[in-house]
Amino acid sequence: MGLFNWAYKLLRKADVGAMTASYVNLAVDMVMIGIAAYFIDVVARKILVFAMNIIAKRTKTQFDDFLVTNNTPQYIAHAIPLYFIYKTVPLALKGFTYWEYLFNKGITICIILISIWIVRSVFNAVKDYLKLLPDYNDKPIDSYVQVAMILLWIFCITGIVLTLFNTTMPILLSTFGAISAVIIVIFKDTLLGLVASIQVTINDIVRIGDWITLEKFGADGTVIEINLATVKVQNFDMTTTTIPTYSLISDSFKNWRGMLQSDGRRIKRHLLIKANSVRFIHESELGELKKIQLISEYLTQRFEEIEAYNQENNIDKSMSINGRNLTNLGIFRKYINTYIETHPGINKNMTIMCRHLQPTEKGIPIEVYVFTKDKRWINHEYIMADIFDHIIASVAYFDLEIFELPTGRGYIDA
Structure with missing residues (x-):
């Protein structure tokens, strides 16, 4: 296209070598695309954020307010210039097979990452919204979101690895199987926390707002947060004790919920x-x-x-x-x-x-x-x-x- 070759033509008229003119033309094209992408990003962010703020103010639900708070419009806006780059850069890279090959890998990875950030912001908005609802405000929503994000990151990392090394899923799975022992050692606490979170949720062992006593960790107060790896307890002296989530199923503790729900103390x-x-x-x-x-x-x-x-x-x-x-x-x-x-x-x-x-x-x-x-x-x-x-x-x-x-x-x- 003439739009991406004007610098090359000018340089050739100035008796600059073809190879040099090609690389200078490519550099000029990349700068132009970068500047255009930057302005598209700025404009898209302003439009989307403004529109989302208007919608959030006019609707009764607070979910869209949490979308704004968790920067979902900004992340979606970043996807627009990324799409622009995805479409225009290959036109500028015609004739540069190697660079086009690297660009395809890089842009695929960027698309995966921005998709993850968009989904993550939506999940955080859902988490904040559910905490306001009476039916869910005592549930470990943080753990659910963290489990979902771990699964998403696994797919994300898998996609990145497949893109970088041009491998196939069976080969990747066999490689992960070979290093699974190392993975288990490195992520032992995370895996134990995942198992504990599932058991705590299914068996309804602890809810947010429960008064628990766990003498081993000096915890005696109200559960204020349940995460994948830790549980935060605000003690009655207003200090905060952080205990591993796995301790809730591996150690003995006292939950006073039954007393609070009964007819007397x-x-x-x-x-x-x-x-x-x-x-x-x-x-x-x-x-x-x-x-x-x-x-x-x-x-x-x-x-x-x-x-x-x-x-x-x-x-x-x-x-x-x-x-x-x-x-x-x-x-x-x-x-x-x-x-x-x-x-x-x-x-x-x-x-x-x-x-x-x-x-x-x-x-x-x-x-x-x-x-x-x-x-x-x-x-x-x-x-x-x-x-x-x-x-x-x-x-x-x-x-x-x-x-x-x-x-x-x-x-x-x-």
């Missing part, structure tokens, strides 16, 4: 009663204990049952150990149980129990096992503290003592 806490403060209750003491309203009716009924049993079986009550008796610890446990049953912060439809645990060298553990209605951390702690404040203050009314290690003052008093 558990209180499981005990206090230690000194064993030598436990004793039988004499009949003369019942009058004072019946003043405690929560157990007044229970004491009357229970004492009558015990008295009837002892009389029926001719029990010698000259010693308290004979027959059936009330103990201060048993009455105290009944009091605790009645108190928590009437507490407004406790869920009455879930387990309510005050139980006697295995005695230890530090005393007898009396454990409260209940569930609070309010699952919020601060309110849960407040309800638990309120209950145990009352229980601890109540111990003295039953002539019991709480175990605690002696302090310096304790040794002085002794």
Whole structure:
């Protein structure tokens, strides 16, 4: 074409050698094509970005906003001058077989790469959009996108290798098979992360927003991000712990989602009663204990049952150990149980129990096992503290003592 030969004609008229004139003409043509491609790129970007911004403002969906944010219009705009180069450069390279051969390889690789960048920006826009939807905002969308991008990059690299070395797919696969052991070693963490991400998703082990505890890595907080290789946990002290995704299936951890979805949050806490403060209750003491309203009716009924049993079986009550008796610890446990049953912060439809645990060298553990209605951390702690404040203050009314290690003052008093 005359458009690509004018420099050659001018140089030949100036008695420049044919070979030199050809290469100078080629250089001039490449510069002209490069300048034209640059202006096409600038114009295309301005038009596409402007048009996309107008569309994003006028539509209700936020997906097109994320396309703009992830530079999708810019990447598409880059494809227009690339197409221009693809069509015009071969015309300038006529007669330069070797250079045309190299150009075909280079432009094919560029097309593959720009295609990958366009798809990647669209995937990122889809990821950002899905995170806004209630049905998907707790799903590991980042992992899905990363898996998809890995597959795309595998196809991309495969296409580049096939283009560069003029090989075929069977030969390439056999080569990859030969070096697969090396690939597995190099990409071990990525492969483990891929397997873990799939298992985490399929089995619904962890979601974004879950509260998890993984003591091995010092993680105790909310999952804020799940990637192919790592999981980010924002701890309650506002620090961030990053743990390998594979640890979620290889190590033991606690997910508190079940508690948050249930009707209550558990209180499981005990206090230690000194064993030598436990004793039988004499009949003369019942009058004072019946003043405690929560157990007044229970004491009357229970004492009558015990008295009837002892009389029926001719029990010698000259010693308290004979027959059936009330103990201060048993009455105290009944009091605790009645108190928590009437507490407004406790869920009455879930387990309510005050139980006697295995005695230890530090005393007898009396454990409260209940569930609070309010699952919020601060309110849960407040309800638990309120209950145990009352229980601890109540111990003295039953002539019991709480175990605690002696302090310096304790040794002085002794």
